[in-house]
Amino acid sequence: MSDATERARAAAEAARQAADEARRLADEAVRRAEELAAALAVEEQAVLTADAEPAVVGSPPPTGLEARLAPDAEPAPAAAPAPTTPAAAVEATAPDPGATAATGTVPPVRAEAGPLGPDAVAAIRDGYAVDGGAIELGALVNGAAVPDVQVRIPLAMLNRHGLVAGATGTGKTRTLQVLAEQIAANGVPVFAADVKGDLSGLAVAGQATDKLLDRTAGIGQQWQGVASQAELFSLGGQGTGVPIRATVSGFGPLLLSKVLGLNDTQESSLGLVFHYATQQGLALVDLDDLRSVLTFLVSEHGKGELAELGGLSKQTAGVILRELVTFADQGADQFFGEPEIDTQVFLRTAADGRGIVSLLEVPGVQDRPEVFSTFLMWLLADLFNELPEVGDQDEPKLVFFLDEAHLLFTGASKDFTEQIVRTVRLIRSKGVGVFFVTQTPKDVPNDVLAQLGSRIQHQLRAHTPDDAKALRATVSTYPTSDYDLGEVLTSLATGEAIVTVMNERGAPTPVAWTRLRAPQGSMDPMPVDEMAARVQASPLLATYGTRVDPDSAREVLARRMEAAAAAADAAAAADAADAAAADASADAQREYERQQREFERAERASEARRSGRSGSGRSGGTRRSGTQRSGTRRTAGDPLSDLLGSGLGGTIAKEVVRGIFSTLRRRR
Numbered sequence: 001m002s003d004a005t006e007r008a009r010a011a012a013e014a015a016r017q018a019a020d021e022a023r024r025l026a027d028e029a030v031r032r033a034e035e036l037a038a039a040l041a042v043e044e045q046a047v048l049t050a051d052a053e054p055a056v057v058g059s060p061p062p063t064g065l066e067a068r069l070a071p072d073a074e075p076a077p078a079a080a081p082a083p084t085t086p087a088a089a090v091e092a093t094a095p096d097p098g099a100t101a102a103t104g105t106v107p108p109v110r111a112e113a114g115p116l117g118p119d120a121v122a123a124i125r126d127g128y129a130v131d132g133g134a135i136e137l138g139a140l141v142n143g144a145a146v147p148d149v150q151v152r153i154p155l156a157m158l159n160r161h162g163l164v165a166g167a168t169g170t171g172k173t174r175t176l177q178v179l180a181e182q183i184a185a186n187g188v189p190v191f192a193a194d195v196k197g198d199l200s201g202l203a204v205a206g207q208a209t210d211k212l213l214d215r216t217a218g219i220g221q222q223w224q225g226v227a228s229q230a231e232l233f234s235l236g237g238q239g240t241g242v243p244i245r246a247t248v249s250g251f252g253p254l255l256l257s258k259v260l261g262l263n264d265t266q267e268s269s270l271g272l273v274f275h276y277a278t279q280q281g282l283a284l285v286d287l288d289d290l291r292s293v294l295t296f297l298v299s300e301h302g303k304g305e306l307a308e309l310g311g312l313s314k315q316t317a318g319v320i321l322r323e324l325v326t327f328a329d330q331g332a333d334q335f336f337g338e339p340e341i342d343t344q345v346f347l348r349t350a351a352d353g354r355g356i357v358s359l360l361e362v363p364g365v366q367d368r369p370e371v372f373s374t375f376l377m378w379l380l381a382d383l384f385n386e387l388p389e390v391g392d393q394d395e396p397k398l399v400f401f402l403d404e405a406h407l408l409f410t411g412a413s414k415d416f417t418e419q420i421v422r423t424v425r426l427i428r429s430k431g432v433g434v435f436f437v438t439q440t441p442k443d444v445p446n447d448v449l450a451q452l453g454s455r456i457q458h459q460l461r462a463h464t465p466d467d468a469k470a471l472r473a474t475v476s477t478y479p480t481s482d483y484d485l486g487e488v489l490t491s492l493a494t495g496e497a498i499v500t501v502m503n504e505r506g507a508p509t510p511v512a513w514t515r516l517r518a519p520q521g522s523m524d525p526m527p528v529d530e531m532a533a534r535v536q537a538s539p540l541l542a543t544y545g546t547r548v549d550p551d552s553a554r555e556v557l558a559r560r561m562e563a564a565a566a567a568a569d570a571a572a573a574a575d576a577a578d579a580a581a582a583d584a585s586a587d588a589q590r591e592y593e594r595q596q597r598e599f600e601r602a603e604r605a606s607e608a609r610r611s612g613r614s615g616s617g618r619s620g621g622t623r624r625s626g627t628q629r630s631g632t633r634r635t636a637g638d639p640l641s642d643l644l645g646s647g648l649g650g651t652i653a654k655e656v657v658r659g660i661f662s663t664l665r666r667r668r
Contacts, residue, residue, distance in 0.1 A: 021484070147219055154502070158454075159428045160428065161453060162452055172437055187355050200232070202227075204522040206522045233359065246341065247283075249285070253270045283550065298313075380432075384432075
């Protein structure tokens with residue numbers, strides 16, 4: 001059932017397209033007939049005026065039509081009505097140069113017939129008329145260029161954003177250059193990412209050529225070479241230009257989470273880390289600082305720091321750390337750092353009142369789209385946060401061109417895309433206009449396209465079914481017009497585009513096939529040595545040229561960890577000393593107790609000997625003599641007796657007596 005429905009829909013669509021084509025051809029034939037009839041009427045009037053004598057006396061002079069169709073025939077009666085000729089027949093009787101020369105008439109010069117009739121041309125002329133300042137885009141094409149019908153964008157509508165799209169080689173970069181040059185000439189600063197290095201030539205006056213002058217004269221452009229005021233920048237010093245850097249703290253956790261593709265839980269945890277760093281005075285300058293804080297908060301020393309705020313799990317910290325490593329490998333570590341660029345430098349004007357064009361060189365951006373999109377979104381977010389609300393003005397404060405815009409959305413998460421949509425929608429009130437430059441409108445999300453007021457669509461190609469589908473989708477987004485846009489968009493020449501913008505009242509202008517103006521700056525890149533000289537002469541180089549490494553979170557946490565380690569070592573040493581002192585004290589106590597026991601044992605033994613000598617004195621001499629003999633024998637196991645009975649003991653005893661009496665008794 002669904003297949004039959006699809007076939008029926010396809011047949012209906014084919015029938016509708018065939019009917020539209022037939023209607024277009026019929027309208028075109030009618031227009032051509034009207035134009036030929038008007039030309040013949042003018043020619044006939046010229047013949048009547050130029051021929052003073054009639055061809056035959058008494059007969060009216062032949063008309064231009066009669067002279068051209070049958071110069072040798074008899075003149076028709078004056079009252080005979082001119083026959084009604086079908087459009088095809090009139091077209092077949094186009095003026096012949098020989099016949100024209102024979103009658104002495106000069107046919108009027110008319111443009112090649114185009115798809116638009118006089119009313120449509122007049123509507124386009126009126127639709128692009130501007131009272132205030134405007135950016136001149138080019139001249140209407142209706143078969144040939146129509147120089148008196150100029151297509152332009154009101155300067156006040158540039159903050160309604162825009163799109164420049166088209167296949168490779170159709171002239172998008174030159175269109176961007178034309179817009180940037182004229183916007184700056186009107187005193188409005190411009191920022192553009194020079195992805196391919198082609199835009200730097202706008203700072204050099206262009207050189208006239210015959211081909212260039214022929215083209216510009218055909219569209220009514222009074223061309224002359226003019227150099228724009230330009231400032232060259234590079235992303236983190238990678239390339240030729242004043243380095244642009246941002247700090248991690250200034251970048252913020254929300255945008256960083258979007259770029260890293262973190263989920264809600266991980267984003268919340270990263271926000272908690274930023275909160276802790278702010279509370280502790282830990283400056284997050286580069287990615288190493290952020291990694292240091294994450295590592296500290298899951299270490300033994302720091303895991304309790306966030307306990308009251310919910311804590312940080314090792315698993316979540318591990319995911320964030322891995323994403324940061326990947327991000328840094330793509331070159332983001334060069335972008336983050338100090339000195340951080342002040343976005344106000346992009347809002348400067350030159351001494352002569354012209355806006356300065358800030359060109360960011362982004363070499364190899366195709367290999368690092370995340371870094372490119374990161375910087376652009378940070379810059380837009382910073383401008384949004386810093387600029388005051390101004391509403392609609394006669395001219396914007398800044399116009400921002402995002403070349404290769406598809407890189408901004410390649411692999412972008414839903415949250416990141418929503419962030420871009422929100423920024424684009426709200427930054428208009430800050431006086432900033434954003435133009436997306438890409439290959440096809442499908443490269444830009446629908447929610448972003450819905451915010452764009454100006455569209456400059458170069459040629460689209462439909463070589464594949466997907467291309468054909470994209471072409472149909474693009475055609476469906478345009479207002480109703482007299483063009484067969486499906487055919488026109490695939491047949492546009494280089495430097496031509498289908499244009500529709502917002503007029504000064506905020507209403508869409510008629511769709512106009514436009515031959516665009518030529519840039520006044522050079523279409524070749526600026527020579528490398530001249531670029532280097534310009535960068536060295538820039539007044540911004542002294543402020544932003546040299547990278548600095550301030551005392552930030554990494555250094556603070558390193559000192560804190562060293563202090564904690566030293567304190568731990570001191571505590572361990574103190575514990576070891578206390579343990580050693582305790583062991584020594586225990587050993588001393590045990591030694592004291594042993595010596596005390598020895599002393600008491602010696603005292604008891606001495607007391608026992610004194611008691612024995614006293615008992616022997618009360619007995620007889622024989623008994624005393626026996627006791628004395630027995631007393632001379634050492635008591636086995638008596639330590640004191642052993643000591644006194646030994647030679648060392650005798651020596652000690654003598655020394656004791658000498659110390660007491662200062663002498664020894666001599667033997668007789």
